[in-house]
Amino acid sequence: MTDETQLTQLVAACHWIGAKGWAPATGGNMSLRQEGRYCLLSESGKDKGALTADDFIQVEIASNHVPSGRKPSAETGLHTLIYRLYPEAGAILHTHSVNATVLSRVEKRAAILLQGYEMQKTLREQQSHLDTVAIPLFDNDQDISALAQRIEFFASETPIKWGFLLRGHGLTCWGRDVAEAKRHLEGLEFLFQCELQRRQLEAK
Numbered sequence: 727m728t729d730e731t732q733l734t735q736l737v738a739a740c741h742w743i744g745a746k747g748w749a750p751a752t753g754g755n756m757s758l759r760q761e762g763r764y765c766l767l768s769e770s771g772k773d774k775g776a777l778t779a780d781d782f783i784q785v786e787i788a789s790n791h792v793p794s795g796r797k798p799s800a801e802t803g804l805h806t807l808i809y810r811l812y813p814e815a816g817a818i819l820h821t822h823s824v825n826a827t828v829l830s831r832v833e834k835r836a837a838i839l840l841q842g843y844e845m846q847k848t849l850r851e852q853q854s855h856l857d858t859v860a861i862p863l864f865d866n867d868q869d870i871s872a873l874a875q876r877i878e879f880f881a882s883e884t885p886i887k888w889g890f891l892l893r894g895h896g897l898t899c900w901g902r903d904v905a906e907a908k909r910h911l912e913g914l915e916f917l918f919q920c921e922l923q924r925r926q927l928e929a930k
């Protein structure tokens with residue numbers, strides 16, 4: 727699929743995310759790997775539910791250099807880290823849903839463990855509800871390079887397969903293309919909502 731088709735799909739995915747309420751105000755950021763050494767990242771500070779193709783800015787994956795001098799996402803360093811770590815990653819979606827934000831605060835451990843849900847099979851290579859899916863959970867940080875370094879250190883020991891949560895902040899997930907990143911996002915959001923409700927009901 728060409729970069730242009732993928733960008734059209736990414737813009738449509740951003741509108742879908744906005745309609746779901748998963749990128750309120752200016753929250754969230756989205757990107758696409760281009761052929762070669764660049765990616766396209768959403769512009770910082772925009773309403774991500776109303777982006778157009780012109781709101782995506784080219785960034786060099788190795789250096790975070792922005793040839794145009796425009797201002798891509800404040801979280802550019804997390805996107806480029808993922809593209810460097812995982813050559814198969816073709817698109818990244820970062821969202822601020824209520825469920826991801828609340829669950830990431832309620833959970834005190836360093837991962838959300840999901841088990842027993844058929845919808846785990848929305849995640850690439852998952853084939854059974856009997857397996858345990860671990861979504862890593864990192865403490866949030868306003869220093870994105872420090873946060874990227876922590877994530878890179880974790881990933882050097884434990885590969886991250888679909889995405890991670892930032893505590894009190896949101897979800898970052900990816901796929902080989904926009905369609906797969908979108909499926910992972912929708913699957914994880916469903917699983918987070920189930921997990922929150924299960925915990926609430928079982929606590930009573």
Ligand SMILES: CSCCC(=O)C(=O)COP(=O)(O)O
Pocket residue numbers: 751752753754755768769770771772798799800801820
């Ligand atoms: C009120 S959103 C705070 C920044 C953030 O977490 C985010 O996802 C959006 O930042 P960007 O620079 O990509 O607009």
Ligand SMILES: [Zn+2]
Pocket residue numbers: 753754755801820821822895896
């Ligand atoms: Zn964010």
